[in-house]
Structure formats: C-alpha cells, structure tokens
Amino acid sequence: MADVVLKDVTKIFDKEIYAVKDFNIEISDGEFVVLVGPSGCGKSTVLRMIAGLEEVTQGDIYIGDKIVNNIAPKERDIAMVFQNYALYPHMNVFDNISFGLKLRKVDSKEIEKRVNDAAEILGINHLMQRKPKALSGGERQRVALGRSIVRQPKVFLFDEPLSNLDAKLRVELRTEISKLHNRLKTTMIYVTHDQVEAMTLGEKIIIMRDGVIQQKGTPVDVYDNPVNKFVAGFIGSPSMNFITGQVEDTQGLLFNRGSLSFPINSGAEDKLKEFVGKDIIFGIRPEDISISGKEKGIPMVVEILEMMGNEIYLHLAIDQNTLIARVPPDTKVEEGQKVKIIFNFPKAHYFDPDSQIRI
Amino acid sequence: MVIFKKTVFYTILFAAALTFLYPFIWMILATFKPEIEITEITLLPSVFTLRSYELVFNKIPIIRSFLNSLFVSVTATASVLFFSSMVGYSLSRLQFRGRELIFGVILLTMMIPAQITLIPMYILMVKLDLTNTYRALIFPASISAFGILLFRQYFKAFPQEIIDAARIDGAGEFTILYRIIWPNSIPTLITVGIITFMGIWNDVLWPLIVIRKENLMTMPQMVTLFSVGGRAEAQLGAILAAATLLAVPVMLIYLFFQKYFIRSMATSGLKN
Numbered sequence: 001m002a003d004v005v006l007k008d009v010t011k012i013f014d015k016e017i018y019a020v021k022d023f024n025i026e027i028s029d030g031e032f033v034v035l036v037g038p039s040g041c042g043k044s045t046v047l048r049m050i051a052g053l054e055e056v057t058q059g060d061i062y063i064g065d066k067i068v069n070n071i072a073p074k075e076r077d078i079a080m081v082f083q084n085y086a087l088y089p090h091m092n093v094f095d096n097i098s099f100g101l102k103l104r105k106v107d108s109k110e111i112e113k114r115v116n117d118a119a120e121i122l123g124i125n126h127l128m129q130r131k132p133k134a135l136s137g138g139e140r141q142r143v144a145l146g147r148s149i150v151r152q153p154k155v156f157l158f159d160e161p162l163s164n165l166d167a168k169l170r171v172e173l174r175t176e177i178s179k180l181h182n183r184l185k186t187t188m189i190y191v192t193h194d195q196v197e198a199m200t201l202g203e204k205i206i207i208m209r210d211g212v213i214q215q216k217g218t219p220v221d222v223y224d225n226p227v228n229k230f231v232a233g234f235i236g237s238p239s240m241n242f243i244t245g246q247v248e249d250t251q252g253l254l255f256n257r258g259s260l261s262f263p264i265n266s267g268a269e270d271k272l273k274e275f276v277g278k279d280i281i282f283g284i285r286p287e288d289i290s291i292s293g294k295e296k297g298i299p300m301v302v303e304i305l306e307m308m309g310n311e312i313y314l315h316l317a318i319d320q321n322t323l324i325a326r327v328p329p330d331t332k333v334e335e336g337q338k339v340k341i342i343f344n345f346p347k348a349h350y351f352d353p354d355s356q357i358r359i
Numbered sequence: 360m361v362i363f364k365k366t367v368f369y370t371i372l373f374a375a376a377l378t379f380l381y382p383f384i385w386m387i388l389a390t391f392k393p394e395i396e397i398t399e400i401t402l403l404p405s406v407f408t409l410r411s412y413e414l415v416f417n418k419i420p421i422i423r424s425f426l427n428s429l430f431v432s433v434t435a436t437a438s439v440l441f442f443s444s445m446v447g448y449s450l451s452r453l454q455f456r457g458r459e460l461i462f463g464v465i466l467l468t469m470m471i472p473a474q475i476t477l478i479p480m481y482i483l484m485v486k487l488d489l490t491n492t493y494r495a496l497i498f499p500a501s502i503s504a505f506g507i508l509l510f511r512q513y514f515k516a517f518p519q520e521i522i523d524a525a526r527i528d529g530a531g532e533f534t535i536l537y538r539i540i541w542p543n544s545i546p547t548l549i550t551v552g553i554i555t556f557m558g559i560w561n562d563v564l565w566p567l568i569v570i571r572k573e574n575l576m577t578m579p580q581m582v583t584l585f586s587v588g589g590r591a592e593a594q595l596g597a598i599l600a601a602a603t604l605l606a607v608p609v610m611l612i613y614l615f616f617q618k619y620f621i622r623s624m625a626t627s628g629l630k631n
Contacts, residue, residue: 048523051523051527052526052527053523053526053527072526073523073526073527074526074527074528074529074530074531078527079527080523080524080527082520082523082524083520084518084520085520086518086520086521086523086524087521087524088521088524088525088539088543089521089543090542090543099525099528099530100527100528100529103528103529103530103534104529147524147528151528
C-alpha cells in the first residue's frame with residue numbers, strides 16, 4: 001500500500017507533441033481515483049507512466065516515498081488491468097494468474113493458495129484449466145483482475161477495463177471492482193472515458209483534456225461545481241445544455257437570446273453585472289428544467305420524446321434554440337406539443353465565452 | 360455448369376501436379392530397377408531390386424554423411440530460430456538509436472548474392488582455422504537476415520498489451536520473448552525453421568569449399584561427389600538412389616509441418 005504522487009509530470013512524444021502537461025496529483029494510500037476524459041486526453045499515458053511502461057519526459061513520480069522514474073515496471077510493485085484483458089493466450093487460467101508469482105519465485109504452495117483465494121473472490125474457480133480463448137469477455141476480465149490481485153501490489157492500475165464489455169456486464173464488474181477496493185483497501189487508479197464509471201467508482205475524480213487537468217474533486221463536487229464549460233459538459237448524461245446570449249440590464253438582469261430570453265434571478269446577479277452588454281454562456285442541466293403547469297415559463301415545442309422507462313428525455317426547441325430536459329416518466333406530454341418550461345435557477349451556471357471559465 | 364467448371368479446374372490442377380511429381384516418382388521407381396532397365400520408358404520395374412542402394416551404401420559412408428548433415432542442419436536451424444527471433448524482437452519492440460539503420464543494413468545483406476561473399480567467407484574460415492570442422496558449416500549459417508525479417512514482421516503485430524502485462528508481471532526481455540511470444544508464434548517459428556533447415560540441408564557449394572575430410576562431409580556434398588566424382592562407376596541407378604536418400608528427410612519434414620507452413624505463409628503480413 002502506498003501513496004502515489006505526480007509532480008509536474010510532462011510527457012512529450014516525438015519532441016513536440018505534449019501528451020501530458022504539468023500534471024500534479026497526490027493520491028493518498030488506499031484511495032480510489034478515477035482519471036476521466038475524452039479519448040486522446042492523455043489519461044492512459046499518465047497511467048502508463050505510473051506503471052513504468054512509458055518514460056517520463058519531465059517531473060517526478062513517487063510511489064510510497066520513492067521516486068520511481070527510472071525504476072523498471074516489475075520493481076514498482078504495481079499491477080495493471082488492460083482494456084483488452086492482455087491474457088497470455090497459450091496459458092490456462094491458473095498459469096495466467098500465477099505467472100507473475102512464479103517469476104517472483106514465490107513458493108508453490110503459497111501460489112496455489114493465493115490463486116485459489118483470488119479465484120474464490122472472483123468466482124472463477126471452475127475455469128482454472130481453460131485457455132483464454134474459451135472464456136467470455138467478462139470471464140477474461142475476471143481472470144485479468146485475478147492476475148493483479150494475487151500479486152498483492154501496492155497500487156492497482158486500471159486502463160479502461162470495462163470498455164470491451166456489454167452494458168450489463170459492465171455494471172456487474174463495476175460493482176465487483178468497487179467491492180474489491182472495499183475489501184483490499186489498496187490504492188487504485190482507474191482510467192476511463194465513461195463518466196458514469198467515473199462518477200460511480202471514484203472517491204476522487206480527475207478530469208483531463210489535452211493533457212491538462214481540468215478539475216479534481218469528489219464526484220458530487222465536480223458535478224455541482226464544474227470549473228469550466230468543458231467539465232460541465234463532460235460530466236453528466238445527457239450533457240448540460242448551453243445557450244449563448246447577451247446580458248441586458250432592464251430593471252434587473254435579463255438573458256437575451258431572441259425567443260429564449262428570461263430574467264436572471266439566481267443570486268448570481270452580482271457576478272454577472274460586469275457582463276452587461278456582453279455575451280455569456282448559460283448552462284443548465286437537463287434535470288433542472290421542468291415543465292410548468294401554469295401560464296408562467298418560456299414557451300417551447302417538444303420535438304422528440306425519448307422514453308427511458310424511469311424518466312423521459314424531452315428535446316425542446318424554439319426557433320434555432322434547442323434544449324434537453326429530463327422529466328419524470330408520468331409527465332403528460334406528446335411530441336409536437338407546446339409547453340412552458342421553468343429553469344431551476346439556483347442550479348444554473350454561467351460561463352465566460354472567451355475563457356470558458358465558470359463565472 | 361458447375362460440375363463442368365470443377366472438372367476443368369481439377370484436370371488442370373492434376374496435370375500441373377503430375378508435371379512436378381512425375382520426374383520424382385520416376386526417380387524413386389528407377390532406383391528399384393535393374394541398371395539395364397533404367398533408360399527404358401516403363402515406369403515400373405520388371406524385377407524389384409535393391410542393388411542400387413547396396414552400391415551406395417558400399418561405396419560411400421552415406422550414413423555418416425546423413426548424420427553430419429542432420430547435426431549441422433539441426434544445430435544451425437536452432438541457432439537461427441534463437442538468434443534471429445532475438446534480433447527480430449529488438450528491431451520490432453525495443454526503442455534504441457539507429458534501429459531502422461540496423462534493419463536497413465540487415466535487409467541490404469539479403470540483396471548481396473552469396474557467391475560474392477563466398478571467397479571472403481572462405482578466407483575468414485581459413486584465418487579462424489575453422490576449415491574441416493563442423494563449425495565452418497554451422498557458424499556462417501547461425502543467423503539469417505530472412506529469419507530476422509520474418510520474425511520482425513510477425514512480432515510487430517503481436518499485441519503490445521500482452522508484452523506490457525508480462526513486463527508488469529515481472530518478466531524481462533528474454534522471458535517475454537521466449538516464454539510469452541515464442542509459444543504464440545509457432546507458425547512463424549516453423550516457417551523460418553523449415554526454410555532454414557532446407558537451405559542448409561541442400562547446400563552443396565559451401566561444404567565443398569570448407570570441408571575436405573570425408574568423415575565431416577554433408578550428405579549433398581557426399582552425393583554430389585559420388586555422382587560426378589567417378590565412384591558411382593557411371594551407374595545411373597546408384598546415383599538416383601543417393602539422390603533419393605538425400606531428398607527423403609526434407610520431404611518428411613515438409614509433409615509433417617506443411618499445415619503450419621502454409622498457414623503461416625497465408626497469414627504473414629496480414630495478422631493484426
């Protein structure tokens with residue numbers, strides 16, 4: 001078990017491409033941290049640098065209190081689970097799981113015990129003699145998990161481990177990984193592009209874009225207080241709605257975007273005063289839009305209605321402006337219907353269109 | 360129509376196969392004929408005789424030369440598999456300065472005809488005092504540019520994650536190559552193995568140059584000397600019998616491994 005610290009870590013490929021830039025994180029012992037971001041944001045590179053599979057161009061990586069920049073992967077005492085399982089095709093499950101222990105000259109009785117324990121936890125005892133080819137995707141990833149557990153490493157690294165699985169298995173294994181963390185209490189670093197995985201698994205999540213950390217914090221904190229438009233749009237599904245409009249001052253502040261104009265009354269007036277006469281981006285999450293039963297509200301038309309069973313996604317439009325709202329499943333609306341909507345203003349966000357930073 | 364097409368197709372295939380097989384079948388059957396019948400048009404012998412073989416075994420140490428060939432070919436092939444895959448691995452998977460240049464030079468050596476390097480090679484062997492030893496046959500053949508090329512191409516397509524996983528599991532480069540990649544490269548190993556083995560087994564020129572002692576001679580060398588050197592007493596049957604004995608081991612090996620060989624030829628360069 002160990003802390004993992006990255007100090008000003010930078011990775012440059014081919015002398016000019018910055019894959020990761022001035023990356024700083026401190027992960028305390030036993031913490032579950034998720035690195036999330038769109039593909040190509042450098043999250044996997046960070047993980048591979050921690051694993052020692054990729055050299056660090058600048059900066060230092062600490063595992064425990066040791067700088068590991070120049071230490072080979074096998075000496076770092078880490079285990080890694082890969083997206084495409086990376087099992088050894090010619091070995092059966094038992095040999096796959098025990099390979100690392102054999103290389104480390106662990107006593108054969110001890111190997112057997114550890115492999116059996118891991119197999120027990122993951123429910124794969126009956127598969128021990130099979131080759132990876134004869135396993136389903138979910139089983140393969142369990143074997144890969146087993147391979148990392150038996151090593152009893154200081155740090156677990158996960159590189160999009162669930163991306164190749166179907167939706168149902170993904171949920172199942174997600175819970176499994178959560179349970180594993182609760183049981184082992186080992187530091188875990190998990191990379192994903194799936195914000196649902198990030199929100200559900202992470203004690204702390206780190207959102208990355210173009211090699212730079214955008215925000216770190218607890219899932220709730222990141223969801224409720226995104227620092228910029230990118231984070232606000234990336235976390236949450238369906239994404240936050242963004243509308244660009246002008247701030248006007250007519251007996252109180254007004255957000256003006258033609259037919260989609262409304263008075264700003266969210267308590268954010270003070271901050272927005274300096275934007276009078278300028279453009280801002282208004283952001284509101286789908287669940288913070290509701291259908292008004294009364295005359296009050298902004299008129300819009302329901303273009304498409306997506307019934308999800310437990311909720312409805314309404315694609316609303318007026319002129320060129322579109323919004324997505326998330327409403328309870330018993331809401332009485334039809335496609336083509338004219339409705340009036342209300343925003344939950346205390347939950348609304350405002351972004352500077354130039355810097356994209358939240359106001 | 361389909362049947363007609365098939366008939367034509369198979370007739371052509373059969374004719375082509377026959378063109379290749381006929382001389383070979385004729386040779387084998389001729390070795391069992393009495394000497395006088397060999398030049399006749401008939402395929403089957405009127406009397407079955409092993410006299411030609413007797414002559415070969417009496418005149419030359421053919422078994423000894425067979426064992427020499429076997430030892431040299433097996434050792435050199437094992438060495439090619441071991442070293443060429445090592446180089447192929449470093450050229451495809453390790454990062455180091457000048458990697459592409461080295462690969463280019465290796466490719467270049469494939470373009471130089473062996474005849475050009477024959478004399479310098481011989482001089483080298485003399486200087487190293489290796490003439491008339493097995494080492495003169497084995498050392499020059501113990502790594503091959505062709506093998507390196509084939510291994511490099513195949514290893515390039517090997518999934519990087521598996522190598523990464525092995526590295527994290529604690530494997531060094533040798534463990535990765537010989538315990539992870541090798542077991543998953545059987546068809547390539549067999550292809551390189553067969554081609555190398557056949558090349559070394561069939562080589563006549565090089566042994567003729569570096570080996571003079573009869574007890575070190577390889578089989579093709581021995582058979583060639585036997586055929587053209589007068590010891591066969593111009594007996595065609597004996598010459599053919601010696602040639603047959605020479606061809607049999609290679610054929611057996613090929614038949615045994617052809618499944619892998621064809622599979623590898625069919626997939627090389629396509630695998631992802």
